[in-house]
Amino acid sequence: MRHRIAVVGGGPAGLTFARVLHRHGYPVTILERDSARDSRPPGGTLDLHEGLGQLALAKAGLLAEFQALSRPEGQAMRILDTAGAVLRDWRPSPDERANPEIDRGQLRDLLLGSLDVQWGREVAQVVPGTGDGVLVQFADGRQESFDLVVGADGAWSRVRPVVSSVTPRYTGVTSVETSLDDVDNRHPDLAELIGDGSVAVYGVNRSIVAQRNSGGHVKVYVKFRAPRDWHGDLDLADVEAARSGLLSLFDGWAAPVLDLLGHGSAFVHRPIYVLPESHTWAHVRGVTLLGDAAHLMAPLGAGANLAMLDGAELAESIADDPQDLDEAVRAFEERMSARAGRWAAITMAGLERLVSPDPADALALFDQVQPS
Ligand SMILES: Cc1cc2nc3c(=O)[nH]c(=O)nc-3n(C[C@H](O)[C@H](O)[C@H](O)COP(=O)(O)OP(=O)(O)OC[C@H]3O[C@@H](n4cnc5c(N)ncnc54)[C@H](O)[C@@H]3O)c2cc1C
Known part of the structure; x- marks a missing residue:
């Protein structure tokens, strides 16, 4: 047939x-x-x-x-508080699949x-x-x-x-993504912070999560509650303006955490929609x-x-x-x-x-x- x-x-x-x-x-x-x-x-x-x-x-x-x-x-997961203190540091056993x-x-x-x-x-x-x-x-x-x-x-x-x-409807949570290349050589402190898997920091209505990909590539995701058009006049294609706009959302967070946003060369806005x-x-x-x-x-x-x-x-x-x-x-x-x-x-x-x-x-x- x-x-x-x-x-x-x-x-x-x-x-x-x-x-x-x-x-x-x-x-x-x-x-x-x-x-x-x-x-x-x-x-x-x-x-x-x-x-x-x-x-x-x-x-x-x-x-x-x-x-x-x-x-x-890559299943490893570390959670920090906004002051940079480690709250959880979970690593998979070698046979964890x-x-x-x-x-x-x-x-x-x-x-x-x-x-x-x-x-x-x-x-x-x-x-x-x-x-x-x-x-x-x-x-x-x-x-x-x-x-x-x-x-x-x-x-x-x-x-x-x-x-x-x-x-799809907008959830009220939006996300901005950036990435780092060759993290082990170019940003060894961040490489250590991220470890083999992910590092996540959760604050009030917002989070920063960095995830290791293969080949020393890292994706950094910022999520926060905001209207869909939260960035108003802020041009996300203007990398430095986008970076300082995002950093202002995380005022008071510890320097090593904010450093995750300090090196990305582009920022992509992804509002979160669901059916x-x-x-x-x-x-x-x-x-x-x-x-x-x-x-x-x-x-x-x-x-x-x-x-x-x-x-x-x-x-x-x-x-x-x-x-x-x-x-x-x-x-x-x-x-x-x-x-x-x-x-x-x-x-x-x-x-x-x-x-x-x-x-x-x-x-x-x-x-x-x-x-x-
Ligand atoms: C930041 C982020 C992180 C995520 N992380 C995870 C994760 O860790 N694990 C997980 O399970 N899921 C994750 N997801 C969800 C996952 O990405 C999606 O659920 C998944 O990609 C859906 O697969 P799909 O094939 O249905 O659609 P898509 O991956 O969206 O693929 C759709 C395809 O259709 C093509 N297309 C679109 N319109 C047309 C058209 N008109 N004509 C012809 N082709 C068309 C597109 O080019 C695309 O290739 C994540 C999502 C996001 C945004």
Whole structure:
């Protein structure tokens, strides 16, 4: 049975879906907006959980390769108070494999493997129920029809409007990201502060977290409660203005902590949006959603994991019941939405505690979830 299946988006969800379906012998057309594999920086590091992202990689036949690339030591976590005193200093045991870290770029390359992605194919709109299946209209005016179109195109999905009128809402928490290169040689004091994994500092309604990636690269994330347009006239593209604007939000914090913001060469603003925790939709023949397109949630280490498991499970559902594509999709949607609803509640509650009026909330959350 040969269905015409397309996935819109070559992120963790779309690539895992395509990879697992290929493994079962089914071709998938991958439509990706980016013009090429390396057209933009791939982003920071991801921790892949045993029962989620790692399970998806096992279904894709890629677990051993992941284990060879990933950084179990990257699970280490140090928490400081705003005066720079160490409150927690957790290091994983050498055989701890619950949530090893991997750079997003490495994960993408692993999933891409020999997959044939159609780059530069930005989808503008999807129209179901035409005589020839589901019509995909591209931004460049071209169009093509498929039996199944899978929207794995992230937070601002162009496929989602076919099944749901819901759009992401701003959480009231925003984030600014910067990065440091070659930290061990250029900033040895910061390298020591960050250790093998992450260092986090929680204050009143704000936090600074620095995470080691591979190759001495570090991502620094600042989160704080603010209106979405908090920066007003502050031009974040003006690096020194952005830096001093951010530093003013952390007035009184200890110098070694603030030094994490002292060296970044660019600042990227990422307001945090989520979809409603209970986001579901009435099944539409020939169209479905995966990952952030289906269940965008607060960035607390679950989104990519869930996106990958969604992709693997939809592929398996189709491979298990290739005669009835619609039923395979429907069965998957039920399972996915139950799981996503649980995680959306967990991650939103987590965001409230990590960016809280009482910094003790963050510490309590850490003590609750961290393996002893
Ligand atoms: C700062 C930060 C840190 C995070 N850390 C973690 C973590 O540690 N662990 C974790 O599990 N999750 C983490 N997440 C969440 C994670 O990044 C997302 O949940 C995950 O990337 C979702 O994968 P996806 O494939 O659904 O969507 P995306 O990764 O957004 O991929 C969507 C793809 O679709 C393409 N696309 C978009 N629109 C179109 C279009 N119209 N036509 C064609 N292609 C299109 C995009 O170019 C992109 O390649 C983090 C998120 C942030 C912001």
